[in-house]
Amino acid sequence: MDNITIAFKLSLDPFFIPAGARYPIFFFGLVIYLFCISCNMTLIGLIIMKRNLHKPMYFILFSLPLNDLIGITAMLPKVLSDILTDTSQVYYPLCVLQGFLLHMYGGGVLFILAAMAFDRYIAICFPLRYNSIMTPKVVVTVIAIVWGVDFVLILVLFSLQARLPWCRSKIMNVFCDNPSILKLTCSNTFLNNIIGLFNTALMQIISISVQVFSYVKILIACLVSRQNEARSKAINTCVAQLVIFFVFEIVGTFTILSHRFQNVSPDLQKIMGMLIFLVPPIMNPIVYGLNTQEIRSNLFRFHTKVFA
Incomplete structure (x- = not known):
């Protein structure tokens, strides 16, 4: 039994932390985590509680802060716990679960932004038919496709990994992800690498294609529109989504x-x-809150009521 326990226990590669810096780093990370949680929970709460936000656009947007909470919660608390306790161990099943959730988060960002871009395309290019096109059934279908396709792609990736025996117990990172877990095996990982690259390319192609198509159509519609107020509102919404997309892509590029x-x-x-x-879970609710008039006005009224 002891041998089985040891076999399932992996060690992580910890940060080098100078003497006396452990607690300041922990509290700094904790503040970041709590700030992110409060911002995203506020956005989720506003969408749930405010009737004027019960629209297809915000039902789809609801997935973004939810996905951000999954991403940062799957990663940061474990890292902070290891820093505080000066430990760097994780059980194999929990390591796989962490990696699965982190990859779900990455794919979720791309698919959610694509769904939001498609919604804005319908709203701006077909404003009179928007409600008849984006019916509750269509909205539920879009959200189900976003999460369903993401889940299936990541499940296939990690299912292929489960078939491989592993001969190492050192994760060369402070958290678990698919590449780090694959390095535990001594077997041939060619198929896993190909599937991983295919999944990444497929997610990027789908997301970028939908967004490029949508925003090009939106740009054309805005250029020919004579309604300045509607055009300004449309541009502000699209700018927020584009900022979120580029932040995610830039940070991801630097990581690679x-x-x-x-x-x-x-x-x-x-x-x-x-x-x-x-970065994205911290910036997304701020960017969307500042660039979306309905969210900004609802948030202002909420704070006015609370602190009045």
Whole structure:
């Protein structure tokens, strides 16, 4: 029984933390986590409680802060716990679960943004038919496709990984992800790498194609529109979504590049790897709140009522 327990216990590669810096780093990370949780929960709460936000656009948007909460919660609490307790161990099933949720988060961002872009395309290019097209059934179908396709792609990726025997017990990162878990095996991972690249490419192609099509059509519609107020509102909404998309892509690119250069320190690589699960969940509710008039006005009225 002891041998089975040991076999299921993996060790993580911890940060190098100077003496006396452990508690400041922990509290700084805790503040970031609590700030992210409060911002995303506020956005979720507004969409649930405010009737004027019960629209297809905001029902689809609801998935974004929910996905952000999954991403940052799957990663940061474990890292902070290891920093505080000076431990760096994880059981194999929990390591796989963490990796699964983190990859679900990454794919979820791309698919949710594509769904939001499609919704804005219908709203701006077919305003008179919007309600007849984006019916509750269609909205539920879109949301189900977003989460369903994401889940299936990641499930296939991790199912292929489960068939491989592993001969190492060291995760060369501060959290578990598919590439790190694959390095535990001594078997041929060619198929896993191909499927991983295929999944990544498929997610990017679907998301970027839908968004490029939608925003090009929106741009054309805005250029020919004579209604300045409607055009301004449409542009503000689209700008918020584009900012969120580019932030995610830029942070993801830096994360990938940090692992391609040999002279980058291991601790910097780990920090860069964490940014994709930290920066978007912090920025998304702020960007959307500032650039979406209905959310901004509802939030202002809520704070006025609370602090009055």
